[in-house]
Amino acid sequence: MKKTVASGKTIEDAVRNGLTELQVTADRVNVSVLEQPSRGLFGLIGVRAARVELTLLPEPEPVPVELPESPQETIDPIAETERFVTEVAGTMGLTITIDRHNSRDGLVLSLSGSGDLGMLIGRRGQTLDALQYLVNIVANRYADSHLRIVLDAEDFRERRRKTLEDLSDRLAGQVIRSRKEVVLEPMSPHERKIIHSQLQNHAKIKTFSKGDEPNRRVVITLK
Known part of the structure; x- marks a missing residue:
């Protein structure tokens, strides 16, 4: 441990001098008084300064702070899927609405809206099939169990x-x-x-x- 001996006219002065030398505050040291101050005979002869020993205390261990756990955000896979489809349609200049209904093949997302939805369908439904493949990837990324999404447009299916x-x-x-x-x-x-x-x-x-x-x-x- 780091130590230093300091002196002063009073105990307080000696301690203050020692703290200055160590560049710490009083709560970081242990103080031992080595010599009490003495004014000597008639205050002139035999004057003796106060002497103290300051021992630097070890750094305190940091206290871990437990942060409150934030609740895990739950993402609705179907809502996320609909958002994805809406954004894709938007990049093609189309404004769509989406209706949901269940069928024997899975959950059907039926698209309707203004503009040429044939762009979303493609030749023999090839564009729609490709988009449906991506939609199922998006949906199952957030789902707890496997989802089967069927994408339809203007009753093409x-x-x-x-x-x-x-x-x-x-x-x-x-x-x-x-x-x-x-x-x-x-x-x-x-x-x-x-x-x-x-x-x-x-x-x-x-x-x-x-x-x-x-x-x-x-x-x-x-x-």
Whole structure:
């Protein structure tokens, strides 16, 4: 420990001199009096100064301060998803409204609004499918359990479903008449599922898929 001996006319003076030398405050030292001051004979002969020893105390341990825990912010995955879709549409110059409803395929976010929403749909729904993929990533980033989001615009999904079901029936008739299988153009897993479902109970026709994504195709053939 650091120590120093200081003197002065009085104990107080000696202590003050020692604190100045150590450059600390009084609460940081332990003071021991070595000699009391003496005025001597007639206040002239044998005058003796006060002497003290100051011992520097160790630095006090910092007291940990416990900060109150802030409650973890809960983010609504659906609200965050809708915000994302609205921002994407905004970058395309579109103003949209979003309606929610449940279906057998999952939670449907149905888009409507002013402007050309065909920009959000794209050719055969390819843009909508790509946006739906991103939407599911956003939703499941904040969800506690897996969410399945179906993104629709101007009832495109239902119109596309009806188109594919009608196409399935027409092609099934063609295969029966020609007795030759038909290979369809590449489709998304969702669209292939529509065709398989439409023909799964057909008496004379069966379907299967072949190829690798994104070029996987449905084949319609005789049983």
